[in-house]
Amino acid sequence: MEYVRRKSSRIKVSELDYINKRVKLEYDCFINCIKKIPYKYVFLEELDWEKGINFITTFIVVEEQHEAVLKILTDKQKEIYWLHYIKSYDQIEIAHELGISKQLVFKHMQLIDTKIYKVLTKHVMEEIRIEEKLESQ
Numbered sequence: 270m271e272y273v274r275r276k277s278s279r280i281k282v283s284e285l286d287y288i289n290k291r292v293k294l295e296y297d298c299f300i301n302c303i304k305k306i307p308y309k310y311v312f313l314e315e316l317d318w319e320k321g322i323n324f325i326t327t328f329i330v331v332e333e334q335h336e337a338v339l340k341i342l343t344d345k346q347k348e349i350y351w352l353h354y355i356k357s358y359d360q361i362e363i364a365h366e367l368g369i370s371k372q373l374v375f376k377h378m379q380l381i382d383t384k385i386y387k388v389l390t391k392h393v394m395e396e397i398r399i400e401e402k403l404e405s406q
Contacts (some may be wrong), residue, residue: 295389302331303354316353330392337388342381349377 305328342350345367352358352366360378364371 281313288390289395291397292386292390295393298327299334299385299389300354301329303335304357306405334388334392337391338381338385341384341388346377346381346384349374350381353381355379356394
């Protein structure tokens, strides 16, 4: 799956690969952290100060991304997002819970993933711009 598409042909393949890898890494972090947001302060108590600050910073970013994703999901997609990503329901359980077909759940999950990638790609591109700005100073 190609996560970032560029209209400009000036972007190098290696740069696009780098961006896609960063988006994929961001996605993995997002998916792993999203279920743990309610417990972030419990985890913080178990860590030393330096690790704790990095940990909380990660959760703040994930919470912002989570809010951005929720803003662009439809009501049905929000239900499926909540059941799958937060409650860890599989597609069959979601279909049964919502009274819809497994195929429809699958289609919604594809759309949800596309929207998650959209939010995360925007975040990664903003980070890259900031890094480039700092490097040029």
